[in-house]
Amino acid sequence: MLIQDEVLRNDWIVASRSIDIKEKPVQVIVMGERLVLYRNEEGIHAFKDLCIHRGAALSLGCVKDGKLVCPYHGWEYESNGECSHIPQLPEGRAIPKKAKAFKYGCIEKYGLVWVNLENSGTELFNLPEYNDEKFRSVIWGPVEALANPPRIVENFLDVGHLSILHEGFLGVPEHSVIGDYDIHWEDESIRSDEIAIYQPDPDGSGQPKHVYYTYEILRPLTVRFTKKDHETNQEMVILLTILPVEEKKSVAFGVMLFNYDSGQSDQEIIEFQDMIFSQDKPIVENQKPEDLPLDLQVELSLKSDRVSIAYRQYLKKLGVELGTA
Ligand code: FES
């Protein structure tokens, strides 16, 4: 893939919605690696989905008294990965030291489950609105796309397509011109100025008007925008984050936050987002090359593509820092 494995393995990658991980173990594939996620009283844990005894998938097992039990011979694993019970061992016989499940970093935050394949100390980005009681949150996804993550991320950052591909929903063709705006590189992220976008009905009142989008690049596979209505101070945030499943297969998740009541149920908000994504999906699944070209000479960019260009530069910089680009 375009982004070095090393970068992603040391980062927090979305694995699931929180509500989808209960006691019953679940298999999730992250960058071609099989993980098992399960929940006990202490929280959610992520192990390699592989029992060291005979290679069975632990996700086929169950959780008993807080321990993950292999379905094949019943070895029991503690939250720290250590095996604490082997049914076949005669009493008094010590459990082999090597009897362990491989444990990954795992946290539950912003309604999602995040894993860190290298267990590195990287901090998760901040999403302040999630903990602000003025904002209501709705989780969107998981939604699959047969595309590499950066194409999906860039599509989300692409301001020019709103009035064309999403005509009548997120823009109108008569208002396709994008005014100038700047990009600001900050310590940990990249942020655009506000970009005016004319929308047919941005708040559900039926009134067309200009709203103002600010895009931010937080991580290689996590970006957000804030949509502001300056007349009403209504704000909507969408954080998009992508799970790279394997080459050309991704799963998208969104955290949507609103400081106003659009009169829609969670289900209606999710369905609208699904409909928008169903317009984007055939585009991203058929773009060539499948990997974003980081050489800015390869595709033809406009000034208004500055957010996308910044994303490509951001990815390129990661590669340069690693000495691989
Ligand atoms: Fe897991 Fe034997 S393969 S206990």
Ligand code: CO
């Ligand atoms: Co779109």
